[in-house]
Amino acid sequence: MIRKLFIQEKFLKKIREGKKTIEMRLNDPRRHNLKEGMVLKLENIDDNKDIQLIEITKINKYKNFDELYKCEDPILLGYDCAEEANPNDMLYFYSREKQDEWGVIAIHFNIVNFSFDLVDTFIFDMDGTSLNSKGLVSNENKEAFAKLKSLNKNIIVATGRPHYTAFDWIPHIGTDLPIITANGSMIYDHKNKKMLHFESIPKDEAKLIYRFLHELEYDFLVYTTVGILGNNANKTDFFVKSNYKTRIPEFYQEGYFIDQIDNYDVTKFLVITTSNSQRILNSVFDFMSECKGSYIVQSQWNMVDIQSKKASKGNGLKFLLKELNLDINRTISFGDADNDISNFDVTKFSVAMKEASSEVKSAAVLQTKSNDEPWINDFIEKYSK
Structure with missing residues (x-):
């Protein structure tokens, strides 16, 4: 799912000033899974480093922008006064044919300023994320994992590897929680040496x-x-x-x-x-x-x-969060590949690695450094302020 919305700088400024709290979009298939409580990333169309996180509070659906403009507050849409509001402004972005085909939505939102205190459970991919390009957990990342544990944060590993090849690295990550393996096909309790759940191919x-x-x-x-x-x-x-x-x-x-x-x-x-x-x-x-x-x-x-088709990292994560009675609204996931996107779709917050593809970055709401850098500690420090 794409979590990124492009926005003009003038409207981004209004959002940060609290003057604009509704975004308008075509209700095409890319947005059918948007829902209340979901966090999205607004990106300045002229500066991709200028982003603002928002949380959806309500989604109203309409046949077209003519109907939307009659029902929504024009000031909250971003206009300086009601007299300026004109649904034909949206024809620059979306044709009437597209409006008739898909309909449109008004996304009501609140600003979210992410901080370390908003999350209790951290979900880490292994290859390309927790492990560096040599396939090792760096000393800096070992220390960062230990720091997370000392702060009573939950650490969950979600990997494409099976549990029997992940055993070497789990001690370096330091989690006692069950691990999501084989892209969610197997959930394994390594502490008690027990398979909790699996999904097999017919x-x-x-x-x-x-x-x-x-x-x-x-x-x-x-x-x-x-x-x-x-x-x-x-x-x-x-x-x-x-x-x-x-x-x-x-x-x-x-x-x-x-x-x-x-x-x-x-x-x-x-x-x-x-x-x-x-x-x-x-x-x-x-x-x-x-x-x-x-x-x-x-x-x-x-x-x-x-x-x-029943298996994905995200489905495995939903199973495990329920099994462990962990709050899904206080979760964050990290990854670099297509198989991590299903985790991004589940967790409240999501972070793509620097080397991730554009598709993966568009599915995440935040981005961090390379897996060859001490990125975990940098992330903690950046968002603990």
């Missing part, structure tokens, strides 16, 4: 996907509730670098498992996209578009994930 689809990827000679992994099945086509150096045979021998098998795949609950396929050309990858996306119970999402620049 067995018939899992078998079809496995055969399809194997025939295309992709390097890929199959995550199950009990371990990893590796398909090493020797097309990349992924398996050499990952070294699962040595790192997690009790959780890893390598080979061809088409006849055994029905015996497993498959929660995710991780596909190394550099195994083949973009043309072949496009055929994978085409193939997945025909699957009824699973979907494909980009997780890293060289990886895509395939998982159950």
Whole structure:
């Protein structure tokens, strides 16, 4: 979901002065999920560093701007006086045809000035966020995680990795709370060594996907509730670098498992996209578009994930917040990839990393530094003032 709205500087000034408290927009599909209580980011159209957070208090729907202008206060829309208000002003942005097709909305809001005290629960992605480009938790970030814990903040990890490859890094992050793994496909209580919840790909689809990827000679992994099945086509150096045979021998098998795949609950396929050309990858996306119970999402620049349509980081987070009885209105999530957007859609506040794509940044309301910098402590200090 896009959380960013562009706005002219003169109207941004009126908002900060408390003179404008309603934004008008076309009610196209990008805005169908907007709701009361949601935080949005207003960005100065001439200066992308000039932003203001707002919280939606009410959304009124109208057939067109003619109707909207009759019902809403023109001063709160941003006009200096009622006589200036003219619905034809909106034709510069939206045609009558578009208004007739989608209708329009008046978004009532309050200003939000984010501070550290507004959140109790911090949700962190791992790769590209908590981990640096070397795949490590830096000493500075270890100290920052410890600081969060000392301040009685809840720390939740939400990763694309399965729990059995995330164990190495959890002690450095220092959370005792269950972890959201495999993009929400598995929720694992690492403290009590117990699976709390999982969502598996339908067995018939899992078998079809496995055969399809194997025939295309992709390097890929199959995550199950009990371990990893590796398909090493020797097309990349992924398996050499990952070294699962040595790192997690009790959780890893390598080979061809088409006849055994029905015996497993498959929660995710991780596909190394550099195994083949973009043309072949496009055929994978085409193939997945025909699957009824699973979907494909980009997780890293060289990886895509395939998982159950019931599974996402965001769905996993909703389950865990309810399980732990944590207030969803006092949450903030951090991430860098497409698979983090579902978390952004759940939490009150959201933060994109510096290296994130424009789509990810548009789905977040705040932005922070690179994962190779001591960004967590910088974030705490910036918003604790």
